[in-house]
Amino acid sequence: MKISHYIFLGFVSVLILFSITTFVNFSLSNTVMENNDYFTRSTNLVRNSGRFQRNVLTMVNGLRGYLLTGEKSFVEAYDSANIENEIILKEMEGLITDSSQTKMLRQIKDLNDQWTEEYTDPLKQAKMFASVSRQHLDTFNKVYKDKFASGHERSIQTALQQQFKEFAASEYAMRETRKQELAASVTNTRSLSLLLTTTSIILGLSIITFVTLKISRRIRVMTDMANDIASGNYDVMVKDIGKDEMSDLGNALNHMSTELSRNITLLKRSNEELDQFAQIVSHDLKGPLRGISNVVSWIEEDHQQELTPQMSEYMELIKGRVDRAENLIEGLLSYAKADKETIEKEAVILNALVKEAVDNLPDTGDVHVEIGDLPTIYAEKLWLFQIFSNLISNAIKHNDKADPKVKVYFKEHEDHYEFFVEDNGNGIANHYHKRIFIIFQTLKDRDSFESTGVGLAIVKKIIDTKKQQINVVSSPGKGSVFSFTWSKEQ
Numbered sequence: 001m002k003i004s005h006y007i008f009l010g011f012v013s014v015l016i017l018f019s020i021t022t023f024v025n026f027s028l029s030n031t032v033m034e035n036n037d038y039f040t041r042s043t044n045l046v047r048n049s050g051r052f053q054r055n056v057l058t059m060v061n062g063l064r065g066y067l068l069t070g071e072k073s074f075v076e077a078y079d080s081a082n083i084e085n086e087i088i089l090k091e092m093e094g095l096i097t098d099s100s101q102t103k104m105l106r107q108i109k110d111l112n113d114q115w116t117e118e119y120t121d122p123l124k125q126a127k128m129f130a131s132v133s134r135q136h137l138d139t140f141n142k143v144y145k146d147k148f149a150s151g152h153e154r155s156i157q158t159a160l161q162q163q164f165k166e167f168a169a170s171e172y173a174m175r176e177t178r179k180q181e182l183a184a185s186v187t188n189t190r191s192l193s194l195l196l197t198t199t200s201i202i203l204g205l206s207i208i209t210f211v212t213l214k215i216s217r218r219i220r221v222m223t224d225m226a227n228d229i230a231s232g233n234y235d236v237m238v239k240d241i242g243k244d245e246m247s248d249l250g251n252a253l254n255h256m257s258t259e260l261s262r263n264i265t266l267l268k269r270s271n272e273e274l275d276q277f278a279q280i281v282s283h284d285l286k287g288p289l290r291g292i293s294n295v296v297s298w299i300e301e302d303h304q305q306e307l308t309p310q311m312s313e314y315m316e317l318i319k320g321r322v323d324r325a326e327n328l329i330e331g332l333l334s335y336a337k338a339d340k341e342t343i344e345k346e347a348v349i350l351n352a353l354v355k356e357a358v359d360n361l362p363d364t365g366d367v368h369v370e371i372g373d374l375p376t377i378y379a380e381k382l383w384l385f386q387i388f389s390n391l392i393s394n395a396i397k398h399n400d401k402a403d404p405k406v407k408v409y410f411k412e413h414e415d416h417y418e419f420f421v422e423d424n425g426n427g428i429a430n431h432y433h434k435r436i437f438i439i440f441q442t443l444k445d446r447d448s449f450e451s452t453g454v455g456l457a458i459v460k461k462i463i464d465t466k467k468q469q470i471n472v473v474s475s476p477g478k479g480s481v482f483s484f485t486w487s488k489e490q
Helices: 003-069 072-095 099-130 134-149 152-230 245-302 309-337 350-359 381-397 455-465
Strands: 345-349 368-371 376-380 405-412 416-423 470-474 480-487
Touching: 003 072, 003 099, 003 152, 072 099, 099 134, 099 152, 152 245, 245 309, 345 350, 345 381, 350 368, 350 381, 376 381, 381 405, 381 416, 381 455, 381 480, 455 470
Parallel strands: 368 405
Antiparallel strands: 345 376, 405 416, 416 480, 470 480
16 A cells, blocks of 8 residues: 555544544534523423412412402402413423423413312402392302312312422422433543544554654665765665555666666776777877887988978977877876876875976976965865966966966865966956866967967866866956865865
């Protein structure tokens, strides 16, 4: 399975677990809201139940007061309480959701209706007409005696109170049950949420750990392989039997290593053949050149008197061409060897090295070479000698001023030195600045100026080998300033 599939499945699994956790918590919130609604209804039921019972007492007291005194204010209290009880019973019917409580409320309503229809209302009506005549008073006394003497009215009152007690007890019992159910639901939801969240975290960490280990170990192997390749070992291979993206990368690295090894082998073989070719060609060419030079010398020695001035000029021209050919061959060999030799680094006193380079140059003539206070650095002495020697020689060769001057100085930077070779010579046009570093390229005709065109090419090759920079600032008639960088090495 690919790594992307592991990551996708892990993400989906964690997302599903968190979705379940969210759904469970949402369900619990709905349950809590429903329970809150229930407790609100229950509170209203209990409150209305209390109001109903208080109104019943008000009706009893009002009826008794009216029966004893005949005051209409007692009748008004009775009627007001009776009307309010009818409203309360309707409200309670709308609040009840349990069938058993509905049945109990219906019994309460029946008992209340029986009490008012059979006892309270007839007594109230009889009392209202008792003052009209003696006959009505007798009727009232008879009704009063019939309604209360049997004690049935009292039993209805007792039954009504008992029904209210049972109703309240039932409501409180349902409250307690709902309370326990809610507490259990909260506890279960907390446990389930904690379990799901913990599982999600563990699953996520497990997937991250698995993918990290699966990737990091293999990346470390591939990094080691890349370092081996960078150090020159091109025969390393990554052994990866997986079938995921990292395996594809490993196979690509193995292919790259194989191709690099093959190409480097071919390149080394080509370089060795080129070196051998340069050595053979230089050896084979030097022999005939020396022969030509010797023949010319012999002719001059043996036939000096017979040579005309023009023939003597031709002989000198031949010798010049032979010397130039030998210089070209030596320059070619020097260029080929410039970055091939392994040179040990050492402490180099640059003032002494530059002075030695100047002393070894032929025909310095009246050229004034000013050497600044150069530092002592740790570097390849031979390479620095070749660089300064070729730059100073180039500055002298291309200077036709009456008082030729060359100045060598440096600037120190944080991580490297920058060296300058400045002259007051003829200068170089801007479009020639890159051309002068190409081998065998010269700015003047070789018949009028003796130059192999190798010196600056050797300098450029050494600078490139050291991964440094070389630059020239020059314009015709204003001299030139060659500068190159050299890293600070301990």
